[in-house]
Amino acid sequence: MAKRNQPTLAGDVPSRQQIWESIRTLHANKLTITMARLDLLLPKVPASRITDYLRGLTAAGYLERNDPHKKPGKVVEYRLARDIGFEAPRVRRDGSEPPAPGREQLWRTMKIIGEFTAADLASAATTPDRTIAEATAHEYCKFLARADYLAITREPGPALPTRYRLAAGRWTGPMAPQIRRTKELYDPNTKSVVYSRVTRVDGGEP
Structure with missing residues (x-):
């Protein structure tokens, strides 16, 4: 039997998607995009992962630096130049796009x-x-x-x-539901577990 709308961990949403949603939130609130602000919004995402994704988004033209020739000690600020909607762009650090999973x-x-x-x-x-x-x-x-x-x-x-x-x-939504190692199905669009396999006492499945 499917189990719907169970609580789940924020980490179930790919970090790329979390960063992108935070970028769009800052943009919607007319705030410049900086590492400091993203760190505050994403305390569980490693800074190196945020930096790599910002670099890829900039190389691919999704973000633009307000000051492309930053002086030492000055905070790097970005603006959202190309908003494609809810689903986070899949980009490598050099801005190229890998094949979809x-x-x-x-x-x-x-x-x-x-x-x-x-x-x-x-x-x-x-x-x-x-x-x-x-x-x-x-x-x-x-x-x-x-x-x-x-x-x-x-x-x-x-x-x-x-x-x-x-x-x-x-x-x-556009993100594919994921099969977890625990044999649950997690939907990142709704941020919920939508199916959990129940094992019978004798070891079989219902």
Whole structure:
């Protein structure tokens, strides 16, 4: 049975997303973006991680330095030059964009293709930069179905794989729900655990 809206740790949200949300908050409040202000908003995120992300965002054109020729001892101030919305840009330190993780590709693809099997989804989500294995898609679909994100449109049978579709109203946002090592499904869009596997006394699953 799915468990919804359980409390969770802030650390479950990727640090990149936390930094980006804090940048947008400062911008919305008409405050310049500085390391000191981000440190106050993000006490659990290492300063080195914030610095690396600021560098990448600047190189990619999302941020601009107010004084590109900072003098020693002067605080570096940034402004948000390119706001793409809620989802944090994925950038390396040099500003280049890495390929999207496999589950992000699966999550976004299933919104587009209608009904699908795990094989259909893996094929549609595969790009020249990243190949998605059918086994990866199968595991992800299984967890999303248990959390009621996917509706089953055809039960599996002899030589017939399960068919799915995204359930009505279950697209919660652009960030892919994550399968934790504890076999829970965590949705970073809602910041909640949406499924937790319950183990039977005899060791099986319900």
